Amino acid sequence: MRNYSIHNMKWKNRGHELDGLAALMLDEGNEYYLIGSKEENESFYEKTGRYMKRVMPVTISHERVVEYAGQNAVSEKDMQLNDHTILICTARNRAEYETIRNKWREKGLIENQRFFQGELFSMIYDVYVRNQIRIDRIEIFLTSRCTLQCEKCISYIPYFERKMDVPLEQLKKDADILFQKVDYIYKLKVLGGEGLLYPYLVEYIDYIWDRYQEKIGTIRIGTNGTVIPSKDILDMCSRNHVILDISDYSKAVPEQSKLAEIKALCDKNNVTVEIKRTGEQWLDLGFPNKVFDVKDEGQMWEHFCGCAMFCRQFSQGRMWYCCTNFAAVCAGLFPENENDYFDFTADFSKKELLEYEVGYSRLGHTTFCAVCGGCSDEVNPCQVEVAKQLREK
Numbered sequence: 166m167r168n169y170s171i172h173n174m175k176w177k178n179r180g181h182e183l184d185g186l187a188a189l190m191l192d193e194g195n196e197y198y199l200i201g202s203k204e205e206n207e208s209f210y211e212k213t214g215r216y217m218k219r220v221m222p223v224t225i226s227h228e229r230v231v232e233y234a235g236q237n238a239v240s241e242k243d244m245q246l247n248d249h250t251i252l253i254c255t256a257r258n259r260a261e262y263e264t265i266r267n268k269w270r271e272k273g274l275i276e277n278q279r280f281f282q283g284e285l286f287s288m289i290y291d292v293y294v295r296n297q298i299r300i301d302r303i304e305i306f307l308t309s310r311c312t313l314q315c316e317k318c319i320s321y322i323p324y325f326e327r328k329m330d331v332p333l334e335q336l337k338k339d340a341d342i343l344f345q346k347v348d349y350i351y352k353l354k355v356l357g358g359e360g361l362l363y364p365y366l367v368e369y370i371d372y373i374w375d376r377y378q379e380k381i382g383t384i385r386i387g388t389n390g391t392v393i394p395s396k397d398i399l400d401m402c403s404r405n406h407v408i409l410d411i412s413d414y415s416k417a418v419p420e421q422s423k424l425a426e427i428k429a430l431c432d433k434n435n436v437t438v439e440i441k442r443t444g445e446q447w448l449d450l451g452f453p454n455k456v457f458d459v460k461d462e463g464q465m466w467e468h469f470c471g472c473a474m475f476c477r478q479f480s481q482g483r484m485w486y487c488c489t490n491f492a493a494v495c496a497g498l499f500p501e502n503e504n505d506y507f508d509f510t511a512d513f514s515k516k517e518l519l520e521y522e523v524g525y526s527r528l529g530h531t532t533f534c535a536v537c538g539g540c541s542d543e544v545n546p547c548q549v550e551v552a553k554q555l556r557e558k
Contacts, residue, residue: 166284166475170281175466176525180516191289198253200253209283220253223240246273256283288523299347299348305354307336307356308363310359317549321498324497325497330364331363342509343484344380355387371401386407386410390413390422399436402434409431412442412552414552417552445551446548448547450538452493465528465534472537472545473541474487479509487533489533490505499533505531
């Protein structure tokens with residue numbers, strides 16, 4: 166998840182950092198309202214709202230009155246605000262969230278007192294009420310093999326001195342460790358490099374689906390649209406309900422892109438495809454080519470919260486907060502630091518893991534923040550051409 170609402174992330178009382186917030190959120194006298202789009206409210210209901218007492222959705226100005234969980238939404242003017250009113254903002258876009266937050270702050274609903282970010286509310290509710298830890302997104306690195314050599318690759322693939330595949334037995338062991346401690350993962354994405362080049366892809370996904378399908382929302386394979394999936398891979402995707410996440414680089418590498426062919430093949434074989442990054446620009450993270458001015462601790466805390474990295478990486482029994490941090494370590498570009506990952510082989514409580522997922526750590530930021538320009542528009546204005554290829558030496 167992307168945490169927009171808690172800003173001091175340095176551990177001071179590990180395992181109890183969110184106790185006070187949970188007490189405010191979950192008081193038995195609370196009256197809950199949801200505000201966001203119809204789709205965002207419905208998503209919150211599926212994750213959390215259906216386990217709660219009556220939750221009333223609020224229509225926003227550009228929406229007609231909608232039905233939600235069997236009841237009509239209430240308009241803002243008809244809301245009955247009192248000391249027990251709790252407003253849960255389900256907007257996932259940061260700018261939308263902050264606009265709504267600022268509007269309701271003027272009406273006396275202060276952030277993290279009576280106004281809460283929906284994703285954060287859901288995670289706290291899951292742990293403190295349901296005793297479940299449910300992670301939004303985890304990525305699994307499979308291989309450094311790739312068909313492209315992208316100059317600004319966020320996974321630093323061109324910097325790997327030798328191409329490598331993660332051993333299948335290591336991936337299986339990691340899956341067992343991960344799902345022993347985590348109750349549910351909404352999106353589990355496997356990737357490289359080029360995910361379709363991993364030689365044990367079928368065996369690996371069959372393994373996790375056969376054993377842990379009840380704990381997974383969707384499994385996704387990351388691909389750059391230059392590799393035609395084999396019949397074995399297509400059959401595996403179909404039987405395991407795997408989504409092929411295709412990055413559209415057809416403008417950047419038109420000679421190599423096989424986007425239309427892959428989509429047609431997937432449609433024929435009942436494999437779901439999601440095409441992404443059409444018309445997007447990438448962010449230039451700077452590292453390792455650009456040296457930034459030295460940031461002090463306060464600047465790194467601010468940078469970390471502004472970046473709000475949304476996905477985690479799991480490898481060798483560790484959950485890394487920042488996927489790019491993990492990639493830089495794997496490529497041999499940046500030193501490993503125990504502050505930057507959560508050790509699943511140690512004893513820990515669900516509250517501790519929840520705190521780490523939200524962003525808490527010993528330093529309150531990753532050590533990689535010192536050298537990275539940031540993975541969000543909020544902190545990094547430097548946009549570059551998508552999938553621009555390195556020139557051959």
